[in-house]
Amino acid sequence: MTLHVKVKPGSKVDQLFYDAAGLLTAKIKAPAQDGKANVYLIEFLAKRVGIAKSRVTIVAGFTNPHKRIEIDATQEVYERFLAEIV
Template identity: 60%
Template structure:
């Protein structure tokens, strides 16, 4: 399953939510330098979805807050978790 998200690094707390426009936004504690935020994002999303880090792959947006990720998991399970955010 492909996810398009907006990442906000340097947040006080980690969080996954939909913004007012209906876009998926992830707040993470990691700083946006030397790929730390990308690594932390993969680790965080793997924890949220209950899968290993190797099943979360950053496809595009390495230096951009708008990212495209490929999640190797059951689409129904991912959608169920995301629906709980609404």
């Protein structure tokens, strides 16, 4: 499954939500330097979905706040994850 996520690094809290435009947004604590935010984002999403980090891959947007992320999970797990987003 593919997610399109807008990432806001350097936040005080980790948060995953839909913004007013309906775009999935992830606020993460990690700073946007030396790829730390990308590594942290993968760990954060894997934990939220309940899968291994190796099953979450950034496909596009390595240096851009708009990222395309591939999640290797069953349809049931993916739908449960999307339903839990506030």
